[in-house]
Amino acid sequence: MKNHSILRVEDLSIDYIVLGGSLKAVRNVSFEIYEGEVVCLVGESGSGKSTVGLAIAGALPENAIIRSGRIIFMGKNLLEAETRNKKVNNIMIVFQDPAATLNPLFKVGEVISDVIKTHLQIKEREKIKEKALEMFRMVELPDPTRIYNSYPHELSGGMLQRVVIAIALSTNPRMLIADEPTTMLDVTLQAQIIDLLLSLKRKLGLSMLFITHNLGVASEIADRIIVMYGGELIEEANSSELINNPLHPYTRGLMECIPRTHIKYSKLKHIPGTIPDLANPLKGCIFSDRCSEVMDVCRVVKPPIKEYSRNHKVACHLYMEEKQ
Amino acid sequence: MKRFKEQIIILNLIIKKPTSLASLIIVVCFVVVGLTAPLIVPYSEDAWGLTYNVEKRFLPPSLEHPFGTDALGRDMLSRVLLGSSFSLVIAAGVIGLSLIIGIPVGVAAGYHGGRIGTILMRITDMFLAFPPLLLAIVFAATLGRGLLNLIIALAISWWPWYARLVYVQTNTVKNMPYIDSAKIAGLSSFKIMTKHVIPNALTPTLVQAALDTGSAILEAAGLSFIGVGVKPPTPEWGLLVSEGWQSINYAWWIAFFPGLAILITVVGFNLFSDALRESADPRIRRTILMRLGIKQ
Amino acid sequence: MPVSKEYLVKRLILLILVVLGVLFITFIITRIVPARPELLWAGPHATIEQIDKARKQLHLDKPIYIQFILYLQDFFQGNWGVSWRTRSPVLVDVMSSLTATLELIIIAFAFALIIGVPLGVFAAIKKYTWIDDLVKIITVVGASIPVFWLALIIQLVFGTWLGMLPSAKRVDEWVVIVTGFRQITGFYLIDSLIQGNYMVFIDSLKHIILPAMVLASYPFCLSARMTRAMMMEVLTEQHVRSLTAWGLPQRIILFKYSLKNTLAPVIASIGLSFGYTIIGAFMVELVFVWPGIGFYAAMALLSFDYPAVIGCVLIVAIFYCVINTLVDVIHSALDPRVKL
Numbered sequence: 001m002k003n004h005s006i007l008r009v010e011d012l013s014i015d016y017i018v019l020g021g022s023l024k025a026v027r028n029v030s031f032e033i034y035e036g037e038v039v040c041l042v043g044e045s046g047s048g049k050s051t052v053g054l055a056i057a058g059a060l061p062e063n064a065i066i067r068s069g070r071i072i073f074m075g076k077n078l079l080e081a082e083t084r085n086k087k088v089n090n091i092m093i094v095f096q097d098p099a100a101t102l103n104p105l106f107k108v109g110e111v112i113s114d115v116i117k118t119h120l121q122i123k124e125r126e127k128i129k130e131k132a133l134e135m136f137r138m139v140e141l142p143d144p145t146r147i148y149n150s151y152p153h154e155l156s157g158g159m160l161q162r163v164v165i166a167i168a169l170s171t172n173p174r175m176l177i178a179d180e181p182t183t184m185l186d187v188t189l190q191a192q193i194i195d196l197l198l199s200l201k202r203k204l205g206l207s208m209l210f211i212t213h214n215l216g217v218a219s220e221i222a223d224r225i226i227v228m229y230g231g232e233l234i235e236e237a238n239s240s241e242l243i244n245n246p247l248h249p250y251t252r253g254l255m256e257c258i259p260r261t262h263i264k265y266s267k268l269k270h271i272p273g274t275i276p277d278l279a280n281p282l283k284g285c286i287f288s289d290r291c292s293e294v295m296d297v298c299r300v301v302k303p304p305i306k307e308y309s310r311n312h313k314v315a316c317h318l319y320m321e322e323k324q
Numbered sequence: 325m326k327r328f329k330e331q332i333i334i335l336n337l338i339i340k341k342p343t344s345l346a347s348l349i350i351v352v353c354f355v356v357v358g359l360t361a362p363l364i365v366p367y368s369e370d371a372w373g374l375t376y377n378v379e380k381r382f383l384p385p386s387l388e389h390p391f392g393t394d395a396l397g398r399d400m401l402s403r404v405l406l407g408s409s410f411s412l413v414i415a416a417g418v419i420g421l422s423l424i425i426g427i428p429v430g431v432a433a434g435y436h437g438g439r440i441g442t443i444l445m446r447i448t449d450m451f452l453a454f455p456p457l458l459l460a461i462v463f464a465a466t467l468g469r470g471l472l473n474l475i476i477a478l479a480i481s482w483w484p485w486y487a488r489l490v491y492v493q494t495n496t497v498k499n500m501p502y503i504d505s506a507k508i509a510g511l512s513s514f515k516i517m518t519k520h521v522i523p524n525a526l527t528p529t530l531v532q533a534a535l536d537t538g539s540a541i542l543e544a545a546g547l548s549f550i551g552v553g554v555k556p557p558t559p560e561w562g563l564l565v566s567e568g569w570q571s572i573n574y575a576w577w578i579a580f581f582p583g584l585a586i587l588i589t590v591v592g593f594n595l596f597s598d599a600l601r602e603s604a605d606p607r608i609r610r611t612i613l614m615r616l617g618i619k620q
Numbered sequence: 621m622p623v624s625k626e627y628l629v630k631r632l633i634l635l636i637l638v639v640l641g642v643l644f645i646t647f648i649i650t651r652i653v654p655a656r657p658e659l660l661w662a663g664p665h666a667t668i669e670q671i672d673k674a675r676k677q678l679h680l681d682k683p684i685y686i687q688f689i690l691y692l693q694d695f696f697q698g699n700w701g702v703s704w705r706t707r708s709p710v711l712v713d714v715m716s717s718l719t720a721t722l723e724l725i726i727i728a729f730a731f732a733l734i735i736g737v738p739l740g741v742f743a744a745i746k747k748y749t750w751i752d753d754l755v756k757i758i759t760v761v762g763a764s765i766p767v768f769w770l771a772l773i774i775q776l777v778f779g780t781w782l783g784m785l786p787s788a789k790r791v792d793e794w795v796v797i798v799t800g801f802r803q804i805t806g807f808y809l810i811d812s813l814i815q816g817n818y819m820v821f822i823d824s825l826k827h828i829i830l831p832a833m834v835l836a837s838y839p840f841c842l843s844a845r846m847t848r849a850m851m852m853e854v855l856t857e858q859h860v861r862s863l864t865a866w867g868l869p870q871r872i873i874l875f876k877y878s879l880k881n882t883l884a885p886v887i888a889s890i891g892l893s894f895g896y897t898i899i900g901a902f903m904v905e906l907v908f909v910w911p912g913i914g915f916y917a918a919m920a921l922l923s924f925d926y927p928a929v930i931g932c933v934l935i936v937a938i939f940y941c942v943i944n945t946l947v948d949v950i951h952s953a954l955d956p957r958v959k960l
Contacts, residue, residue, distance in 0.1 A: 058865060059861050059864060059865030061856070061861065092865075092866060093862075093865045093866070097858065100857070100858040101858055102859055102862075103859040103863070103877050103881065104859070104881075104957055105877075105881055105954065105956065105957075106877065111863075114868055114872060115867070115868065118867060118868055119867060151956045151957070153956070153957050164862075167866060168866070171867070343757065450638070450644075453638040453641060453642070453941060454642065454645075454937055455936055455937065456895045456899065457896075458899065458933060458936055458937065459645070462646065465921050465929060466650065466653055467653075538764065542764070542766055545766055546766065546767075546768060546903060549766075549768045550768075550918055550921065551918075551921065551922055552921060562766070562768075565769050565772065569772060569907075572772055573780055576776060579772055583769030583772070586766045586769065587761070587764055587766065590764035590765075590766075591761050594764050595760055598760065
């Protein structure tokens, strides 16, 4: 794998304006994605993982405000006005709920045609349709012509997600962001969609940012895993390294939450406490109020993210001293 | 306690937005003037239409008569002011009567369902199949002119709306989990109905009804204008406009000011109901807060 | 357009039920509420013979349920009574004035939608700016204006004071006489074009502007407000955000995609406002002496011409029901999820 960075997120902070003030949904997040790599962004609801993905794709909801940071994709800062207005077709996104992603009043063929027309500068109707059908075949949809003339409500969830993937890939992107693409699907379909995404990724040489709350899924598909908690990045490591040697107490807690069939009689664990209050984040470590190994320093000083070993970064006071 | 806080937030939002504040002022003024008009009008006898001053006919607006005088030399300001009392009475009468018919029908149909419920709602739908007001016009024409007849006629065409609203609300509330809990806890059907279903189902209906005052005024004025409403010389706004119509080419003020009064009052109620709806909807409220830069 | 046979049958049955309901209610109002219905039916100043004749016509000598059956029979046979004011059968009168009203309403709705919808879209795009506030104030004020008062003021200012446009009737009599204009469909704008009679066309166009403008005020404000509200809601939906994320130009997202999502519910609610427009037409016609159904009904009301009043009520109720069906069909054409 080439160690060539394709996307670099630097010090990204995003707020949501809500009734009674603002939620600091993402705070000072930095990471990198290399070419051809699959990176999984893992965290529970409210961890800010989707917000990061949406920010990269330029699809933040209206009440989101980017407070600081840069998102550098192939050498250009996506947050600068001129690059943002000029449409980048090199990053495409697949959303969580395929039924909500597609406009109910339009045939799916119409949508993919418009996307193709916009990005690939194809004028002829037949060629556009041909390309659309080719995309539908690529995502292994049966009977592409029928799908092309269908409205979203006439297709099943799994088919719709394939359509969405086809739309996202129709512009020949360099990078795909998948925002929990299987959460709304049946378990049997989840594996199919993930397999499809991985095979397409290999075929097209894509980089992929895969956002999920499921560490098990992440461990299966990711080259690298980034763990977010309460809007902050707390641990980042190679997939196998993270699974075998999770450092942050939160990550360790998450690992214990994964149901395992081969361990008998073990109780499924959960992390005590609730997700952090994003309106008033803790001053010290964001996880300190739920952490079983909390120290005095944790409540006062926010641990910076530091390299623990090669390919393994963590933001936790437990590992600060060992390093020094 | 939490509900009370919610109401303070809503009130706060209304006061901070100019259009909402204006609407609140209009509504309050209308009610206050409506209640006190018989005592405060400058020319009381003119207002009630009991006088005839030949030498004062068709006087244009002046300091003495800010809204001018009408064909019988009566002070228009007094008549328009007193008109607000009539509008208030009519609106209250129409809405009150409609609620008296509509609520029992809606609750009965919504809570009991079954055959009686279906029949009640079919009857309601039959009334709703008429274009609004048309039924009122026919009734008013049959009953003859008069304040009470006007109220009855309008209420007959209005109650189905409330019946439907209450029906929908009752149905919603009825299927809430907490009603099931109450049933399991062994509360009697009557107690569930009076203590839980009706209060929750009625709140939105009553708020809606209060906000409908503007529409009631507008429709009553319309009926009076086409000659099936109140009897002259009642200073009802629609009738005043109608009286001014004959002489509009040389005395525009007679028709103008009563119409303006209707317009301002109805605008007040419509804006106020908008403001209330906006402040109660969390999504809209959020954006209003953003615009006003309110940090809480 | 997915309109099934079942839907049409269902609608037809509903129409029949509505007509029966209307007949039932009008029967109660006109036959049971008044002490002596024959007096109303024969009109004021009727002679004793005329009253007797009315008694017979109304079958008042028979039991009430037979009266109702005969009432239904008369209605379905087109026997709607004779207007004692115009001395012609009510059905003929009503039908001939219906086209005048239709012409007015269609032009008014065209006005309302052509200006209202783009204004609503514009306000939604410029939301929370002074433009949006201005549009909001205009539309709230416009929806609150008593239409009869607006008619009087517009007639006074534009017709009488400024003398810009004619403010009464559908067309000048002398133009009709001079050019030999004939009625074909009853829609003057269409009839004059068919006959190539441009003088009548221009003249009736001039005549229709003021009343149509007044009548358009309510549907205009409603469509602008609804469009704005729906558009703003649609713009926050996931499927619009996904189009933005996939890089479609704003213009296509707004005017191709979001507009269609907006229009479906807007059309539905405008259709429901049709009832108000009919009553609005009633008053507008009265002020502008427009010889439509509203004018006819108002004249009938003022002269206590009962058969004519009931005829108008029936025709308007049927018309209202038909319009509602039409709105459903348009709605289903715009939204494929709505199956009829």
